[in-house]
Amino acid sequence: MPDTQNTAIRIRNMHKYYGVFHALRDINLDIAKGEKVVICGPSGSGKSTLIRCINRLEEHQEGEITVMGTPLDDNVDNIDEIRREAGMVFQNFNLFPHMTVLDNCTLSPMLSRKIDRAEAEATAMRYLERVKIPDQARKFPGELSGGQQQRVAIARALCMAPEIMLFDEPTSALDPEMIAEVLDVMVGLADEGMTMVCVTHEMGFARRVADRVIFMADGQVIEQGTPEEFFDHPKNERTKAFLSQIVGH
Amino acid sequence: MSHTKSLPKPTALDRLKARFFNTTLNSVVTLVLGAITLWILYNLANWALVHAVWGVDQGDACRANRDGACWSIISTRWRIVFFGLYPFEEQWRSGLACAIMVVVAVLSCIPWFWSARRLPFLWVAGFAAFYILMRGGMFGLTEVVERNWGGLALTVFIFSAVCLIGMPLAICFALLRQSSLPWVARTVGLIIDTVRSLPLLAIMFTFAIVLPFALPSWAIGESLYRVIIGYSLFFAAYQAEIIRGGMQSLPTGQEEAAKALGLGYWHRIGYIILPQAFRNALPPTINQFVITFKETTLVTIIGFFDVMTSGRTASGTAEWSFATLEMYVFLALLFFVFVFSLSRYGAYLERRLGVGTR
Ligand SMILES: Nc1ncnc2c1ncn2[C@@H]1O[C@H](COP(=O)(O)OP(=O)(O)OP(=O)(O)O)[C@@H](O)[C@H]1O
Numbered sequence: 001m002p003d004t005q006n007t008a009i010r011i012r013n014m015h016k017y018y019g020v021f022h023a024l025r026d027i028n029l030d031i032a033k034g035e036k037v038v039i040c041g042p043s044g045s046g047k048s049t050l051i052r053c054i055n056r057l058e059e060h061q062e063g064e065i066t067v068m069g070t071p072l073d074d075n076v077d078n079i080d081e082i083r084r085e086a087g088m089v090f091q092n093f094n095l096f097p098h099m100t101v102l103d104n105c106t107l108s109p110m111l112s113r114k115i116d117r118a119e120a121e122a123t124a125m126r127y128l129e130r131v132k133i134p135d136q137a138r139k140f141p142g143e144l145s146g147g148q149q150q151r152v153a154i155a156r157a158l159c160m161a162p163e164i165m166l167f168d169e170p171t172s173a174l175d176p177e178m179i180a181e182v183l184d185v186m187v188g189l190a191d192e193g194m195t196m197v198c199v200t201h202e203m204g205f206a207r208r209v210a211d212r213v214i215f216m217a218d219g220q221v222i223e224q225g226t227p228e229e230f231f232d233h234p235k236n237e238r239t240k241a242f243l244s245q246i247v248g249h
Numbered sequence: 250m251s252h253t254k255s256l257p258k259p260t261a262l263d264r265l266k267a268r269f270f271n272t273t274l275n276s277v278v279t280l281v282l283g284a285i286t287l288w289i290l291y292n293l294a295n296w297a298l299v300h301a302v303w304g305v306d307q308g309d310a311c312r313a314n315r316d317g318a319c320w321s322i323i324s325t326r327w328r329i330v331f332f333g334l335y336p337f338e339e340q341w342r343s344g345l346a347c348a349i350m351v352v353v354a355v356l357s358c359i360p361w362f363w364s365a366r367r368l369p370f371l372w373v374a375g376f377a378a379f380y381i382l383m384r385g386g387m388f389g390l391t392e393v394v395e396r397n398w399g400g401l402a403l404t405v406f407i408f409s410a411v412c413l414i415g416m417p418l419a420i421c422f423a424l425l426r427q428s429s430l431p432w433v434a435r436t437v438g439l440i441i442d443t444v445r446s447l448p449l450l451a452i453m454f455t456f457a458i459v460l461p462f463a464l465p466s467w468a469i470g471e472s473l474y475r476v477i478i479g480y481s482l483f484f485a486a487y488q489a490e491i492i493r494g495g496m497q498s499l500p501t502g503q504e505e506a507a508k509a510l511g512l513g514y515w516h517r518i519g520y521i522i523l524p525q526a527f528r529n530a531l532p533p534t535i536n537q538f539v540i541t542f543k544e545t546t547l548v549t550i551i552g553f554f555d556v557m558t559s560g561r562t563a564s565g566t567a568e569w570s571f572a573t574l575e576m577y578v579f580l581a582l583l584f585f586v587f588v589f590s591l592s593r594y595g596a597y598l599e600r601r602l603g604v605g606t607r
Pocket residue numbers: 018021023041042043044045046047048049050
């Protein structure tokens with residue numbers, strides 16, 4: 001019996017089309033509060049599309065999505081509510097280049113949560129300390145390294161005090177030496193009990209953190225299980241092929 | 250290229266040689282063009298400075314001297330150029346009003362004012378002060394109706410009114426053209442393209458002369474304001490496309506990140522999209538201001554006493570008619586000062602924004 005009290009994200013019979021292209025086919029997924037889910041799969045399999053449907057950066061055409069009890073429909077208030085509950089971190093950071101790091105972090109808390117500046121800045125500094133870059137607060141994003149920018153992006157999302165964090169390949173655009181610093185922050189977040197949905201090919205991270213790994217191909221969920229089941233005893237042929245590919249790298 | 254450091258720095262003379270005298274042909278061209286330039290400068294200086302007459306207050310004293318410029322026309326008739334038909338005793342108001350708008354223009358060049366709240370506030374406040382000073386009828390100022398406005402003050406009024414009405418209108422147009430409702434986007438697109446395909450003069454004529462026949466009498470209003478509205482529409486149509494270009498050059502990730510943070514539509518537009526779009530579109534926007542300022546002179550044709558007409562009037566009397574050239578030089582100088590400083594400012598901004606925030 002599904003426990004609605006403990007469900008963070010609930011997806012039922014969800015389909016997504018880009019024009020005539022059927023990008024997601026009949027997705028059913030329940031993610032519990034505090035659960036860490038890693039999504040992987042070959043390029044073009046619909047991982048980004050799925051994660052972007054959860055906060056309505058993409059609109060789904062059929063089925064239901066409920067986030068923290070709020071149904072995702074055409075009601076703009078519901079959409080904004082869900083977006084505040086679900087922070088998102090992008091592959092290419094998407095910091096606002098015309099604002100300082102601190103302003104990036106305080107903008108939405110001040111505007112959409114109506115928190116006053118002093119409090120918003122105090123919160124922002126706390127999170128910037130957590131991601132270990134408080135000294136960069138007055139700089140512009142363009143003055144930071146990729147790894148630092150991504151950590152700012154995480155801090156910015158956390159400043160909204162979200163229940164859920166969505167990550168779309170947060171380390172793919174980074175140089176190898178910067179990947180670890182971002183993953184460290186994410187591991188810390190996971191250890192504190194954040195609900196996380198994370199598209200990534202960092203298998204070490206998945207093993208260390210994930211409660212469940214989901215494998216997608218051609219817009220469908222092909223296989224899911226604990227990291228041990230998934231990595232060590234994959235059942236599906238496509239999963240095996242995919243795993244042998246990334247291990248080969 | 251580390252060894253270049255040890256070489257002696259090329260002197261100005263070396264560079265001159267390398268650039269202008271490197272071949273025989275180049276040397277000849279340099280000499281001929283140099284001679285022509287010197288000759289022009291010599292004559293110009295002779296006319297404008299050496300033989301010029303300053304500070305005489307009767308035209309006759311100048312008339313005899315045709316070797317040099319007669320700058321006395323400026324020192325005796327400048328009030329007409331600046332204030333037109335504005336009553337003499339009240340002209341300080343007109344002057345003060347212009348000074349306020351100049352201050353507003355300078356202040357809006359300072360980045361501190363570039364926020365969605367400060368800039369509109371600055372302009373509305375400045376414009377209100379301008380209008381109250383010019384128009385009077387309150388705070389113990391005698392009333393001076395728009396008919397009697399003129400000269401540079403009128404030009405400044407038209408220019409700032411067009412910017413003040415046209416800029417918000419342009420932003421509306423640009424946003425509506427991106428609307429997700431196809432019929433809204435298409436209608437606004439049609440309006441923009443129609444206005445852009447008409448000559449400004451035709452629009453001004455239509456608003457000044459044709460429109461009164463089509464409007465109910467209560468809606469006709471002062472013809473000055475109809476012209477300003479027509480001109481604002483024209484400005485907005487062009488500026489809307491400039492802003493749209495600026496918005497389209499933003500990566501889609503910017504809007505997505507703003508959405509993902511739960512920012513609503515107006516917050517996204519006001520804090521993320523427009524500030525960056527304006528930065529991207531700064532050079533064409535400044536260009537648009539320059540063009541708009543210069544083209545205010547077209548209102549002459551519909552019978553307004555703007556700075557050009559005033560200048561012509563000032564040199565139009567029998568006493569001063571010989572000094573028309575001097576008057577036009579002065580008018581040209583007025584426009585040059587405004588336009589040139591604006592374009593230098595634009596160049597400075599491009600450099601500053603290019604290095605600063607990206
Ligand atoms: N805006 C769009 N319009 C049309 N088709 C799209 C759009 N975005 C994605 N697609 C298509 O949908 C499919 C899934 O794309 P998606 O970006 O979700 O893949 P992905 O699994 O994230 O891949 P990657 O690992 O390369 O990021 C792809 O075939 C892609 O071509």
